[in-house]
Amino acid sequence: MAEPRYTSDHEYIRVENGIGTIGISQYAQDKLGDIVFVELPAVGKVLSKGQEAAVVESVKAASEVYAPVSGEVVEVNEAIVANPELVNQDPEGNAWFLKIRIANPRELDQLMPEQAYKDYLETVE
Amino acid sequence: MTIAAPEKDTKSALKRTPLHALHLELGAKMVPFGGYDMPVSYPPGLIKEHLHTREAAGLFDVSHMGQCHISSESWDATARAIEALVPADVLGLKPGQQRYSQLMAEDGGILDDLMITRLGYDGLEGTAYVVVNAGCKDADYIHIADRLPDGVTLQVRDDLALIALQGPQAVDVMAALVPDARDMPFMCYIGSSFEGFPLHISRSGYTGEDGYEISVPAAQAEALARALLGNPLVKPIGLGARDTLRLEAGLCLYGHDIDESTSPVEADLVWSIGKRRRDEGGFPGAGRVQAELNGGPSRKRVGLRLEGRAPAREGCEIVTETGEPVGRVTSGSFAPSVGGPVAMGYVAAARAAPGTRLNIVIRGTPHPASVVKMPFVPHRYHRPTKSGKSNG
Numbered sequence: 001m002a003e004p005r006y007t008s009d010h011e012y013i014r015v016e017n018g019i020g021t022i023g024i025s026q027y028a029q030d031k032l033g034d035i036v037f038v039e040l041p042a043v044g045k046v047l048s049k050g051q052e053a054a055v056v057e058s059v060k061a062a063s064e065v066y067a068p069v070s071g072e073v074v075e076v077n078e079a080i081v082a083n084p085e086l087v088n089q090d091p092e093g094n095a096w097f098l099k100i101r102i103a104n105p106r107e108l109d110q111l112m113p114e115q116a117y118k119d120y121l122e123t124v125e
Numbered sequence: 126m127t128i129a130a131p132e133k134d135t136k137s138a139l140k141r142t143p144l145h146a147l148h149l150e151l152g153a154k155m156v157p158f159g160g161y162d163m164p165v166s167y168p169p170g171l172i173k174e175h176l177h178t179r180e181a182a183g184l185f186d187v188s189h190m191g192q193c194h195i196s197s198e199s200w201d202a203t204a205r206a207i208e209a210l211v212p213a214d215v216l217g218l219k220p221g222q223q224r225y226s227q228l229m230a231e232d233g234g235i236l237d238d239l240m241i242t243r244l245g246y247d248g249l250e251g252t253a254y255v256v257v258n259a260g261c262k263d264a265d266y267i268h269i270a271d272r273l274p275d276g277v278t279l280q281v282r283d284d285l286a287l288i289a290l291q292g293p294q295a296v297d298v299m300a301a302l303v304p305d306a307r308d309m310p311f312m313c314y315i316g317s318s319f320e321g322f323p324l325h326i327s328r329s330g331y332t333g334e335d336g337y338e339i340s341v342p343a344a345q346a347e348a349l350a351r352a353l354l355g356n357p358l359v360k361p362i363g364l365g366a367r368d369t370l371r372l373e374a375g376l377c378l379y380g381h382d383i384d385e386s387t388s389p390v391e392a393d394l395v396w397s398i399g400k401r402r403r404d405e406g407g408f409p410g411a412g413r414v415q416a417e418l419n420g421g422p423s424r425k426r427v428g429l430r431l432e433g434r435a436p437a438r439e440g441c442e443i444v445t446e447t448g449e450p451v452g453r454v455t456s457g458s459f460a461p462s463v464g465g466p467v468a469m470g471y472v473a474a475a476r477a478a479p480g481t482r483l484n485i486v487i488r489g490t491p492h493p494a495s496v497v498k499m500p501f502v503p504h505r506y507h508r509p510t511k512s513g514k515s516n517g
Contacts (some may be wrong), residue, residue, distance in 0.1 A: 036459035
């Protein structure tokens with residue numbers, strides 16, 4: 001599996017053959033607590049970097065998930081809509097949110113590799 | 126994504142309850158609430174904590190709430206002084222009896238909601254024990270003290286902690302420590318002791334379940350909490366589950382479902398206003414309350430059940446099926462025991478009847494919902510009948 005890259009807002013993206021798989025980090029699911037609702041974008045929607053891509057709701061509150069890079073939505077994970085608790089169980093694996101066709105690969109350079117993200121988490125704790 | 130996080134620089138100024146170290150030891154996630162650093166959840170997580178409370182027994186630290194005594198030479202003088210501030214029938218309380226009421230503003234709004242208990246034991250015949258909300262307590266104490274007549278005094282009891290034990294098995298847990306607690310009726314209060322220290326136990330709570338609130342000297346709070354947690358039926362429960370439990374029980378959260386703009390009639394709290402008081406008035410805002418009792422309020426607090434899975438949150442607009450705005454959500458969440466989203470909010474009186482179909486606007490999209498009778502989950506209070514059975 002491709003190495004993930006992370007945003008400072010706790011989204012991740014894994015890129016394979018120009019397609020980026022986007023979700024929320026293990027840290028994010030732990031901070032949110034029990035997840036009860038997920039709203040995903042329509043396939044075909046064009047997102048720009050930093051735009052709201054999805055909504056994830058814990059019992060307590062709603063949070064927006066932002067697009068880490070620009071691109072067109074090519075697939076969404078309906079399994080987490082039917083079973084939002086999957087996001088708590090496997091956020092960086094099976095409980096991905098959406099896949100996009102990356103518009104500008106250079107935007108990936110602004111994201112953090114895994115170790116940099118781990119170091120960043122030390123600073124936000 | 127955005128994760129709601131407490132402001133770091135406010136955290137150092139937060140107060141701590143006597144159980145703070147125990148919460149950390151139990152692995153709690155701590156958040157600021159009402160000026161205190163409080164446990165929002167423990168490692169099992171909010172939903173498991175919620176369901177455990179409905180199935181067995183949950184222990185809640187509610188020591189952030191304000192406990193005080195209002196005292197005079199006689200119950201009559203104390204009760205009359207309190208009745209000048211709240212719409213409940215306080216004079217009619219029997220020793221050891223407790224009542225829910227509201228601290229009223231002159232314009233009929235609500236400054237806080239509170240529990241008032243008539244203490245019945247030696248030396249405290251003229252004393253009421255009052256519990257108010259953490260976020261309001263400093264203002265409440267000033268408001269109350271300013272308005273008490275000569276001879277009636279307010280004593281803040283910040284030497285006490287408060288622990289709630291809630292759930293269908295709370296009775297067995299409590300009775301194992303204090304046998305007298307078993308047969309107490311709902312909204313009654315006894316003085317007892319634990320390891321030689323005084324305990325004041327009321328059969329009440331904020332979950333809709335049977336259970337107790339136990340007032341204990343701060344220095345003994347941890348020992349009591351550990352004794353209760355030593356029973357395998359009991360798990361610690363955070364403020365997150367406390368909120369979903371009270372929402373399912375249809376109970377108001379001050380600052381959200383009731384505030385200085387809402388009257389007790391609009392808030393559907395008429396049951397808590399004494400019958401004599403409705404006629405006589407004599408409390409702040411009585412004019413508005415009596416006018417709304419006679420003519421009906423223009424808006425009413427109702428329960429709302431959403432058809433989809435999207436939770437409606439505080440502030441969401443409520444509209445008719447044709448899009449006409451009729452109100453706003455004041456509390457909303459996924460409700461673990463219901464298995465879906467529920468909300469409460471205020472709607473125009475003409476739209477308040479159970480069964481009325483409305484839409485709640487969530488992120489710009491209307492979501493269908495129906496007005497339903499509250500509670501969302503039936504109350505299971507211990508109310509012994511004459512035949513000795515409990516009628517929930």
